[in-house]
Amino acid sequence: MPAPPRAAPKFLNLAQIRFPIGAIASIGHRISGVLLLISLPFLVLALERSLRSEADYAALGTWLNSPWRALLLVVMVWAATHHLLAGVRHMLMDIGIGSRLAQARMSAWSTIVAALLIALLAAMRWLS
Template sequence: MKRSARPVFLNLAQIQMPVGALTSIGHRISGVVLAVSVPVGVYLFALSLRDDAGFAQVMALTGSLPFKAAVVITVWALAHHLLGGVRHLLSDFNIGSPLRSARRSAWFVNISGVVVALVAAAVVS
């Protein structure tokens, strides 16, 4: 049978990635979210310290739904990135490296990040 030279369409929705791959992708996404959120947080903090009008502006912003959603996403990113980083650091020391332990720790990182985000959503609302 002759192979076709046509490009292959990969349907990413049908590919089942292992939990470790999902944790790794989440770690990268959370890193980007943190890299974007830190300058925004510093700007809002500086604005709130500038004068009374800036403080009132930031306080008005904190009551909006998009701001609350951004806070919850940032808290998820911080939790996931921290836990994923500790998981990776431990694997560098050969702790939790066997496949079964690695899968368990990946599930722990993913679930714990979501739980922390849900707690943040309850606190923020």
């Protein structure tokens, strides 16, 4: 007897799926980790150049003065902050602290909002 026909695959439109806040915090943790990994060679190069001489330090500061480059720095501040806060959140939940649903939702919101606020404060400092 032949197998019954399979249903056609369904198209998942990720833009229409409503993710829970914990999933958004977790996805942000992964995205921020990738951004940090990609930025490491550039950050090491900037550190090396800034320590070479006063003139190189001043040149790096001038180079970073562009609004687009400052925006890039703000994104990196968000990535570092979000990755740190979400990592601490995940570790605490792994040992049973804050793993109840209401607590997990609150810590996810806190992580997202705190990382955004710190990035906005960095933006205000650099752009002023």
